[in-house]
Amino acid sequence: MSCPLCHKIEQYHSHDVVAIFEHSIVFLGPWQYYAGYCIVTAKQHCTELFELSSEVRHALMDEVAQMAKAIHDVVKPRKINYEWLGNQVPHLHWHLFPRQQHDPNHLQAAWLDIAQAEKDVAKKEHLMHCAKGKSQLIQELHRALGM
Numbered sequence: 001m002s003c004p005l006c007h008k009i010e011q012y013h014s015h016d017v018v019a020i021f022e023h024s025i026v027f028l029g030p031w032q033y034y035a036g037y038c039i040v041t042a043k044q045h046c047t048e049l050f051e052l053s054s055e056v057r058h059a060l061m062d063e064v065a066q067m068a069k070a071i072h073d074v075v076k077p078r079k080i081n082y083e084w085l086g087n088q089v090p091h092l093h094w095h096l097f098p099r100q101q102h103d104p105n106h107l108q109a110a111w112l113d114i115a116q117a118e119k120d121v122a123k124k125e126h127l128m129h130c131a132k133g134k135s136q137l138i139q140e141l142h143r144a145l146g147m
């Protein structure tokens with residue numbers, strides 16, 4: 001079995017880990033135009049939420065909410081988008097995109113801009129840029145999580 005998220009969890013590098021919860025690991029997302037964008041990844045390989053026991057499912061959703069609250073406290077977005085698709089990588093994970101009023105397409109899914117950026121080097125650099133610096137952002141998220 002070659003699941004890229006199982007591999008990432010086994011091989012993770014501490015520089016992009018934001019939090020390690022009981023049932024999930026949170027990575028800082030590569031698209032830091034959406035400052036605070038994180039990916040909450042289930043530690044256990046699982047494709048569908050209904051495959052988990054009720055206890056684990058509820059605990060995992062609490063971890064998603066806990067992370068969303070920390071992101072909210074740090075970057076004060078207009079709205080957090082919870083992107084949970086799994087079409088490309090069918091391992092439970094949530095993309096938490098903090099969306100600001102000044103996002104050019106703030107009413108649309110972040111993926112529309114990201115898909116364009118994959119074909120446009122300048123746009124890609126713009127969307128991957130982290131104004132604050134990734135390590136500072138991770139420190140602020142740690143503080144918001146009480147870590």
Ligand SMILES: [Zn+2]
Pocket residue numbers: 003004005006007044045046090091
């Ligand atoms: Zn997996």
